[in-house]
Structures are given as C-alpha cells and as structure tokens.
Amino acid sequence: MSVLAVGTVAFDSIETPFGKAERILGGSGTYIALAARYLAAPVRLVGVVGRDFPEEHVTMLRERSIDTEGLVRDEGGETFFWAGRYHYDLNRRDTLATHLNVLATFEPEVPAAYRDSRIVCLGNLDPTVQAKVLDQMDAPELVILDTMNYWIEHTPKELRRTLGRVDVLVVNDSEARELSGEPNLVRAARVIRAMGPQTLVIKKGEHGALLFSNGAVFSAPAYPLEDLFDPTGAGDVFMGGFAGHLARTDTSDPEEWRRAVILGSALASYCVEAFGTERLLDLAAEELEQRIAAFHALSAIPAMENAARGA
Amino acid sequence: MSVLAVGTVAFDSIETPFGKAERILGGSGTYIALAARYLAAPVRLVGVVGRDFPEEHVTMLRERSIDTEGLVRDEGGETFFWAGRYHYDLNRRDTLATHLNVLATFEPEVPAAYRDSRIVCLGNLDPTVQAKVLDQMDAPELVILDTMNYWIEHTPKELRRTLGRVDVLVVNDSEARELSGEPNLVRAARVIRAMGPQTLVIKKGEHGALLFSNGAVFSAPAYPLEDLFDPTGAGDVFMGGFAGHLARTDTSDPEEWRRAVILGSALASYCVEAFGTERLLDLAAEELEQRIAAFHALSAIPAMENAARGA
Numbered sequence: 001m002s003v004l005a006v007g008t009v010a011f012d013s014i015e016t017p018f019g020k021a022e023r024i025l026g027g028s029g030t031y032i033a034l035a036a037r038y039l040a041a042p043v044r045l046v047g048v049v050g051r052d053f054p055e056e057h058v059t060m061l062r063e064r065s066i067d068t069e070g071l072v073r074d075e076g077g078e079t080f081f082w083a084g085r086y087h088y089d090l091n092r093r094d095t096l097a098t099h100l101n102v103l104a105t106f107e108p109e110v111p112a113a114y115r116d117s118r119i120v121c122l123g124n125l126d127p128t129v130q131a132k133v134l135d136q137m138d139a140p141e142l143v144i145l146d147t148m149n150y151w152i153e154h155t156p157k158e159l160r161r162t163l164g165r166v167d168v169l170v171v172n173d174s175e176a177r178e179l180s181g182e183p184n185l186v187r188a189a190r191v192i193r194a195m196g197p198q199t200l201v202i203k204k205g206e207h208g209a210l211l212f213s214n215g216a217v218f219s220a221p222a223y224p225l226e227d228l229f230d231p232t233g234a235g236d237v238f239m240g241g242f243a244g245h246l247a248r249t250d251t252s253d254p255e256e257w258r259r260a261v262i263l264g265s266a267l268a269s270y271c272v273e274a275f276g277t278e279r280l281l282d283l284a285a286e287e288l289e290q291r292i293a294a295f296h297a298l299s300a301i302p303a304m305e306n307a308a309r310g311a
Numbered sequence: 312m313s314v315l316a317v318g319t320v321a322f323d324s325i326e327t328p329f330g331k332a333e334r335i336l337g338g339s340g341t342y343i344a345l346a347a348r349y350l351a352a353p354v355r356l357v358g359v360v361g362r363d364f365p366e367e368h369v370t371m372l373r374e375r376s377i378d379t380e381g382l383v384r385d386e387g388g389e390t391f392f393w394a395g396r397y398h399y400d401l402n403r404r405d406t407l408a409t410h411l412n413v414l415a416t417f418e419p420e421v422p423a424a425y426r427d428s429r430i431v432c433l434g435n436l437d438p439t440v441q442a443k444v445l446d447q448m449d450a451p452e453l454v455i456l457d458t459m460n461y462w463i464e465h466t467p468k469e470l471r472r473t474l475g476r477v478d479v480l481v482v483n484d485s486e487a488r489e490l491s492g493e494p495n496l497v498r499a500a501r502v503i504r505a506m507g508p509q510t511l512v513i514k515k516g517e518h519g520a521l522l523f524s525n526g527a528v529f530s531a532p533a534y535p536l537e538d539l540f541d542p543t544g545a546g547d548v549f550m551g552g553f554a555g556h557l558a559r560t561d562t563s564d565p566e567e568w569r570r571a572v573i574l575g576s577a578l579a580s581y582c583v584e585a586f587g588t589e590r591l592l593d594l595a596a597e598e599l600e601q602r603i604a605a606f607h608a609l610s611a612i613p614a615m616e617n618a619a620r621g622a
Contacts, residue, residue, distance in 0.1 A: 226495060228495065258613055263618060301610060307573075
C-alpha cells in the first residue's frame with residue numbers, strides 16, 4: 001500500500017572522524033523514500049530541487065521504485081544544501097552551512113495521483129509547509145511527522161497547529177524534552193500526546209527507540225554497531241522503514257507497530273554504516289532478515305517464573 | 312548461596328528537585344546488601360562505620376537477613392559522609408561534600424566465616440582496598456566490581472591491577488568510555504574485556520543496561536518511570552540484585568545472566584521511587600513479580616518471519 005514521503009531533497013557535505021564527502025545526495029525526503037521502498041509500494045516523493053540537481057539522481061530514485069512525479073525542479077535557484085561536521089563520538093554535530101536555496105520558496109504540490117496515499121510521512125520541514133501537504137490529501141490512514149528544535153523554538157504556534165492534525169510524531173529525545181518542557185521522557189510523552197499525536201516515537205540514537213501509544217510503551221534496543229560511519233539520515237530512514245511497514249499491515253494490531261519500530265531501526269542501522277545513502281541503495285532481503293534476527297537475540301528476556309521468590 | 316557485599320556504609324545528605332533528606336543511611340555496601348537479600352542467602356557485609364553510627368541501622372540490616380559480622384565500627388572517627396544535589400533532570404548531580412572520615416584508613420578484614428562466599432561484590436571503593444578483600448577470599452565463583460571516574464583518573468595502575476582479578480565489571484556508560492578511551496560502547500566493551508573482566512555490564516540510567524559477554528550482547532530496557540524521586544544508590548542496587556540472582560543459579564547458563572540484569576534493573580527501578588533506601592526495606596515478592604512482567608511487556612519483539620520481504 002502507498003506511502004507518501006515529503007521532505008527535503010538535498011546536497012549534503014559531511015565530515016566525520018572517518019572521512020569527508022562533498023555534495024552527496026541527501027535530504028529527509030530522499031532518505032524516507034529510500035527506506036520505505038524496501039517494504040511498501042508505491043512510494044511517492046514530494047519535494048523540490050534546483051537547476052543544479054543532476055538528472056542521474058532522479059533516475060537512481062526511479063530505478064529504486066520511487067515515484068518522482070512529485071519531485072519538482074525549480075529552475076530559479078539551486079538545490080537545498082547542508083554541511084555538517086560530526087564530533088569524534090558521532091553523537092554531536094556542528095552545522096557548518098545551511099543554504100535553503102529553492103526550499104525557501106517551496107510550495108508543495110501533491111500530484112492528483114498521490115492524494116489517496118495510505119500513509120503520509122512528513123519529514124522535517126517548516127510546519128506550515130507540512131500543513132499545506134495535509135490540505136491536499138484525501139483521507140490518509142496515518143499522518144507521521146518529524147520536526148526539529150529549530151521549528152520548536154522559532155515557529156511554536158505553527159508547529160502546534162500542525163501537530164493537532166498528526167497521528168504519529170517521530171522525534172529524538174532532546175526534541176521531545178524541548179517540545180514538552182519535561183526532562184522525564186515518560187512525562188514528555190504524556191504532554192506531547194495531549195497535543196494531538198496518538199502515538200509518539202522517541203529516537204534515542206545509540207540507546208534505541210521508545211514507542212508510546214495507548215496504555216503501552218515499547219522499548220526497542222539499538223543495534224550495537226562497532227563501525228558507525230556517518231549518522232546522517234538515520235532518523236529519516238527510521239521513519240521511512242517504520243512507515244513502510246505500517247503501510248502494508250493492519251495498523252489496529254499493536255504488534256505491527258512494534259515490528260515497524262524494529263524495521264525502522266534495522267534499516268537505520270545499515271544506513272549509518274557508510275556515507276550518505278550509499279548503504280541503502282541495494283540492501284538484500286537477507287541482510288534485513290539477519291538484522292531483524294539480531295534485534296530479537298539482543299533483547300530477548302527469558303521466562304522468569306518465580307524469579308522474584310526471595311532467599 | 313552466599314553473596315559478599317563490600318562497600319561504603321555511609322550517611323548521605325541528598326537534595327533533589329522534590330525534597331531534601333539529611334544524613335540518611337546510604338553507601339554502596341548498604342545498597343548492594345539490601346538488594347541482594349531479596350534473592351540470595353546468606354548476604355554478608357564488609358564495611359566500616361564510625362562512632363556516630365546508630366546501632367538501630369545495624370539492627371535494621373540484621374532484621375533484613377544481612378550478616379553484619381564484617382561491619383566494623385571504628386571508634387576513632389565518624390562515618391563516611393556524602394552530600395549531593397541532583398539537577399532538575401536527575402541525570403546529573405553535583406557533589407557538595409565528601410568526608411571520608413573512617414573510610415580514609417579502612418583496612419577491610421574479611422571474617423573467616425565469609426571467606427567461602429560464592430559471589431563477591433566489590434562496590435565502588437579504592438581499588439587497592441578492593442584487592443585486599445580478594446586477597447582474603449578462598450575461591451569465589453564470581454568477582455563483580457564497580458568503580459568510578461575518580462579511580463579511573465587518580466589510580467589507573469591500581470585499578471588495572473585489580474581489574475585483572477575480576478570476572479564482571481559493572482560501570483555506567485561514561486565510566487566505560489573513560490576507562491576504555493573509546494566513545495563507542497561496543498568498542499569500549501571490547502577494550503575493557505581485554506583488561507580482565509570476561510563480562511561487562513554498562514548501566515545507562517534511563518536508557519537501560521547492556522550486558523557484554525562471550526560473543527553476545529543483551530540490551531535491557533529501563534523501566535519507564537514517571538516519578539523518579541532519588542537516583543542515589545540505583546547503580547549499587549542493580550549490582551546487588553544482579554549478584555543476588557547469580558548467587559542462586561547456574562552461572563554457566565547465559566539466560567541466567569539476562570535474568571540477573573532484569574532483576575537488578577527491577578530492584579533499581581523501585582529504589583529510585585523514594586529517598587535513600589526507603590523503598591528497598593520491605594518490597595513484596597508480588598511487587599517484584601509485577602515489575603518483571605512489565606520488563607517483558609516493555610521489550611517483547613513479536614515474531615517477524617518474512618518481515619524483510621520487500622514491496
């Protein structure tokens with residue numbers, strides 16, 4: 001079933017302790033779509049690029065079963081550009097440059113053929129732009145949204161308005177704390193769910209992810225990666241895998257939500273093994289199976305009848 | 312089977328955003344013993360107190376099945392005193408005072424009746440003092456050690472020597488990073504295990520715990536606590552519960568190690584619900600059963616056959 005991925009399509013220049021990459025393909029929309037297409041079809045992309053965006057990137061996305069009808073080229077400017085440098089522990093990064101370019105005036109237009117999409121994935125963008133996408137949709141079963149500290153600080157009213165129209169919010173732990181004003185993540189989840197989203201996913205990087213829904217919490221481990229190479233896009237890939245699985249299942253089954261978190265985590269754990277989108281281009285189903293098995297092995301708690309019986 | 316708990320027996324003055332407590336019973340040895348006795352017997356305590364330590368605390372420990380023969384009173388000084396203030400997010404704390412008092416000249420003496428203890432739990436202390444305890448033991452099946460940044464920085468040689476005699480190291484994530492010089496926890500585990508301990512447990516507070524042993528990693532979730540009240544002692548309680556379970560089981564079974572991590576986590580999750588040792592004094596077996604069930608529910612990943620099958 002269908003997934004609509006909305007987000008940036010960008011050039012990224014990335015420095016990590018392990019190397020550098022200049023102007024490689026990136027952006028939240030790109031990563032979401034590249035992940036979702038492993039699980040769901042069709043995967044549709046809404047975004048904007050500039051006159052400098054090579055046609056071969058578009059061809060690459062199409063060859064990976066991504067519908068690019070909604071990827072608009074704005075000849076009046078250049079493609080959104082982001083440059084960042086990761087610290088030695090890869091948990092923190094400095095943004096070196098953000099050139100909005102064609103993104104500054106982006107007015108998303110959802111092609112008619114996309115309006116029936118079952119799942120809408122709104123990657124990190126201005127919340128007003130995210131809302132404009134929702135205005136054009138028929139009746140998606142789930143709207144999943146990502147955001148970031150910038151919008152929480154600079155456009156709080158607009159973000160709150162958009163959040164009221166969202167089913168699932170996917171953010172990292174610092175964003176959850178900032179949005180809710182609560183340092184405790186369990187309390188933060190309660191506050192955020194009262195803002196609109198019935199379900200909240202908190203991504204914690206090397207510490208895994210938490211899924212908060214009606215009355216239940218699911219704690220997913222992180223895959224223990226020794227060779228984390230480039231964290232760029234991991235959060236978007238998580239969202240794409242999560243949405244891709246939900247698009248093909250019965251979303252009223254709580255177990256499917258747990259599977260969606262594990263699939264998002266598994267795809268993200270591959271993404272960070274190489275620069276940019278490289279590792280996501282041609283993953284084999286067997287690779288994904290192996291990592292899912294690793295998640296099971298990692299977190300299995302054996303039966304513990306009578307384990308509390310004292311001395 | 313027997314657990315020997317070695318550590319501080321202290322007075323703590325604690326400030327959290329929720330209140331203050333003055334000169335309450337604390338110390339790593341106290342917390343380890345109070346947790347272990349829910350699971351194993353006998354639980355034996357080696358430590359020192361000063362002339363100001365009220366006999367009623369000793370009585371309280373005895374009433375909770377803790378053997379206090381090894382708890383020495385040094386009439387020449389006062390009991391070890393620690394004062395700390397937690398920040399509003401409870402993840403960081405400032406130490407306001409550390410008065411070593413009788414701990415400064417503590418020479419641990421292990422009573423003859425303790426020398427056959429199956430499990431030795433060396434709570435956070437000077438690594439030279441920890442080694443002196445080991446010198447007096449017969450042949451414990453497992454030696455479990457905790458340490459902290461102070462010893463990693465100030466007595467690295469002594470710590471390395473003691474680590475070479477240890478089976479299990481239990482530390483928090485910042486300590487694991489500092490001890491190994493590796494920001495990546497998977498790499499850190501490899502470096503630390505090469506120092507001696509076959510098994511490493513990394514405590515991550517609100518993010519749970521990781522168990523590294525031969526060829527396998529276990530990722531345990533944290534219990535999602537909305538009302539975390541006072542984190543003091545949680546790490547020691549984890550260690551006590553972990554050791555207490557191992558003391559009564561077949562330690563060659565990897566599943567018992569996972570159960571030990573969950574029991575340590577469950578006891579620690581109760582500990583932080585009130586000031587100091589309060590919540591640990593009279594936990595019911597049913598409370599522990601309930602929390603174990605919660606850990607299972609929290610981390611269960613449903614079966615995922617064919618979940619990697621693409622679109």
